[in-house]
Structures are given as C-alpha cells and as structure tokens.
Amino acid sequence: MPQFTHRLPHQPWQKPSRNEEEYFHRLEFQKRMELARKREARRRAEERRRLLEIHRDRCPKCGSPLEPLQTADGRADQCPHCLGVWLDRETFDRLTHPEDRSDYLTGILREMMLQYTTGRARV
Numbered sequence: 001m002p003q004f005t006h007r008l009p010h011q012p013w014q015k016p017s018r019n020e021e022e023y024f025h026r027l028e029f030q031k032r033m034e035l036a037r038k039r040e041a042r043r044r045a046e047e048r049r050r051l052l053e054i055h056r057d058r059c060p061k062c063g064s065p066l067e068p069l070q071t072a073d074g075r076a077d078q079c080p081h082c083l084g085v086w087l088d089r090e091t092f093d094r095l096t097h098p099e100d101r102s103d104y105l106t107g108i109l110r111e112m113m114l115q116y117t118t119g120r121a122r123v
C-alpha cells in the first residue's frame with residue numbers, strides 16, 4: 001500500500017522573504033538606537049550632576065572657594081583670590097531693575113551689563 005502524504009497548499013516553514021528580513025532588522029536597529037539615545041541622555045544628566053557637585057560654591061574664574069557676602073539688596077559671593085563678585089539671579093535683577101527708576105548708579109550698571117552681554121562693550 002502506498003504511503004499517504006498530505007501536502008498543504010502553502011509551505012509554512014519557508015524562509016521569510018528579503019523584505020521581511022529588512023523590516024525586522026530595521027525594527028531591531030530602531031530599538032537599539034532608542035536604547036543608545038536613552039543611555040546617552042542618562043550619561044549626560046549624570047555628568048551634569050557630577051560637575052555641579054564639583055563646582056558648587058567655587059569661583060568660575062579661578063576655582064577658589066567662594067565666600068558669602070551679604071549686601072543691602074541681597075546675597076552675593078566673592079572670591080578671595082581674584083576678588084570677583086558673583087550674584088544670583090534675584091540679586092542681579094534687584095540691582096539692575098530697581099523700584100526707583102531715578103537711581104543713577106543702577107542705570108549705569110544696567111547699561112554696562114547690557115553692553116557687556118550683547119557684545120557692544122569694549123573691554
């Protein structure tokens with residue numbers, strides 16, 4: 001008696017076409033790229049945190065420890081080595097934008113800062 005074999009009209013275990021392989025390779029590549037982007041973002045954030053810890057309360061110019069300096073308009077930090085004075089944002093805003101607009105020295109300071117930050121000042 002001849003042996004009976006049943007043939008399906010399709011071949012389910014046939015090797016996938018080239019387009020399917022490219023599709024799955026592309027998906028895998030996109031997953032790897034997304035993981036690499038996330039790793040890089042985490043690395044950058046960690047590096048930023050590390051640098052902030054290293055440079056906290058240090059002079060940006062020479063690296064010496066800053067000493068707190070209390071002013072009438074707020075808090076500032078002064079470097080004992082290079083004598084630089086560093087202001088936080090609120091103190092700077094109070095000095096350059098006072099309630100009393102007739103303050104002559106504040107107007108000079110504001111104009112100097114604007115010229116320096118816009119590159120118009122001659123140093």
